[in-house]
Amino acid sequence: MTGPERLDLQPVRGMRDYVGIEGAHLLSLITLFWEQVSLFGYTPCLTPLLEEAGVFSRSLGETSDVISKEMYTLLDRGGDPLVLRPEGTAGIVRALLSNRLHQDMPAHLAYAGPMFRYERPQKGRLRQFHQVGVEHFGEASPEADVESLLLSWRYLTAVGIAEDSRLQINTLGDPESRSAFRCALIQHLTPVAHTLSADSQRRLQTNPLRILDSKDPADHQALIGAPALQDFLTPEARAHFDRVCEGLRVLGIPFEINPRIVRGLDYYVHTTFEWVHGGLGAQGTLLAGGRYDGLVKTMGGPDLPGVGWAAGVERLMLATLSPHIQGVSVVVIPEEDTPSFYAQALAQDFRNAGFSTVVWAEGSLKKRLKKAAQRSIPHVVFVGQADGDAGTLTLKMMATGDQHQLSRAAAVTFLKGVAS
RNA sequence: GCGGGCGUAGCUCAGUUGGUUAGAGCGCUAGGUUGUGGUCCUUGAGGUCGUGGGUUCGAGACCCAUCGUUCGCCCCA
Structure with a gap:
């Protein structure tokens, strides 16, 4: 008989497990996110990982890389194309419309969860990664932009990395500003198109604005003397952006215009x-x-304004230290002749009082104590047959080695005293 | 999608110009000494040398492919 076929026990390329401290790190960043958004009155909006393909192709723009080559697509059994969501906003807008939330404006929605992009993995870039994000619909004013930015700043501050990060902002103007600028940019670059990088020559056709953030030196050269979007802003667009900058200054959020x-x-x-x-x-x-x-x-809804952002949780993990995990406080070690489930009953007492408690019923005493010491568990409770009958226990303080004979109730009181 | 680095026990790594039964530390196992842990000593387990081909009398070491990872490009969070 041959055994089962050997499985490849690696996770799928670009996807990973978050075990122990890493899982705690991921969850702590998401928890901080929910704390902050709830302080701003945002409503959770958790949407499916799978959406119809049209949700994304309609919203993100056919020329974006995310749409054109990075989506995980599949067909369901009925032959309909489905997509594992590559980002959060499109699904939120779909949910907004599905649930008729646009009839009760403004709406402040927040989400957190995994996203999927078929990219070449590298540090800070995974195929399944996690985002937390917010969307604010129904208010077109620069004040709404500022509030969203304020929330992002507070979140990064709560996470502890606002000081190590820089906020860069820009304006793309309204559609009028943008198309005027786009024409001027094409006019400037077309004569020197042959000097551009291959990517940028393609972008010149599809999305010329993206040439502006190319890292290619040749492109930088070609951009010298290029028109600036600033000069093409309509008065309204200019006023909007100035107002946003003013808000940031008033609120004390450091930023730079890029x-x-x-x-x-x-x-x-x-x-x-x-x-x-x-x-x-x-x-x-x-x-x-x-x-x-x-x-x-x-996406087929009313003409609603919106503003929002998303953060990459794995990148936040790279930029922050792992959280200090609140470890186990008490381990109960019963002798073999201890009445059945007395150890678990005791553990319940401690848990009810808020102490993380485990029961280790197997293995040599030496091994269990050693493990408790390795894991820095501060309290060990020994119980035996006599304790079960009398409702008592022996509490050992690992730091000093001191031991106390106590009743169940006294033990809880004692631990509370030590903890405070 | 493109280019470069890396891939040896759970972890961190050694493995000389290719040569017999692949090593160390930590961890793990069992035991001894510390009253029931953190010290010290002893014992044991654990490796298809990422995978698949190839060169060779002989490959962990060389070649090719492939998978994974990492850095840059691209893209983006």
Whole structure:
């Protein structure tokens, strides 16, 4: 008889397990996120991982890389194309419309969960990764942009990395500003198109604005003397952006204007921004977002303005220290002749009092004590047959080695005294 | 999708110009000494040398492919 076929026990490329401290790290960042968004009155909006393909192809723009080559697509049994969501906003807009939330504006929605992009994995870039994000619909004013930015700042502050990160903002203007600028940019670059990088020559046709944030030196050269979007802003767009900057200054949020922040997804207008961390190399963007006033309409809804952002949780993990895990406080070690489940009953007492408690009933005493010491568990409770009958226990303080004979009730009181 | 580095026990790594039964530390196992742990001593288990081909009398070491990982590009969070 041959055994079962050997499984490849590696996770799928670009996907990973979060075990122990890493799992705690991931969860702690998500917990901090929910704490902050609830302080801003945001409502959780958790949507499916799978959506119909049209949800994304309609919203993100056919020319974006995310759409054109990074989506995980599959057919369901009825032959309909489905997509594992590559980002959060499109699904939120779909949910907004599905649930008729647009009839009760403004709406503040928050989400957290895994996203999927078929990319070449590297540090800070996974095929399944986690994002936390917020979307704010129904308010077109720069004040809404500022509130969203304020929330992002508070979140990064809560996470502990606001000081190591820089907020860069820019404006893409309204559609009018943008198309005027686009024409001028094409006019400037077309005569020197042959000097551009291959990617940028392609972009010149599809999405010329993206040439602005190319890292290619040749492109930088070609851009010298290029028109600036600033000069093409309509008075309204200019006023919107100035107001956003004013808000940031009033609220004490440090920022810098970077005309090269243009964003990859097509739905952005007006304000765009990125929080960038210094120590993460090429994947240094921790959190990014902006205003997307045309998106809801593009997806078949009313003409609703929106602004929001998303943060990459794995990148936040790279930029922060692992949390201090609240470890186990008490381990109960019963002798073999202890009445059945007396140890678990005791453990319940401790848990009810808020102490993380485990029961170790097997193995040599020496081994169990050694393990308790290795894991820095501060309290060990020994119980035997006599304890079970009398309702008592022996509590050992691992730090000092002191032991106390106590009743169950006294033990809880004692632990509370030690803890406080 | 493109280019470069890496891939030896659970972890961190040694393995000389290819040569017999692949090593160390930590961890794990069992035991001894510390009253029931953190010290010390002893014992044991655990490796298809990422995988598959090839060169060779002989490959962990060389070649090819492949998978994974990592860095840069690209993209983006």
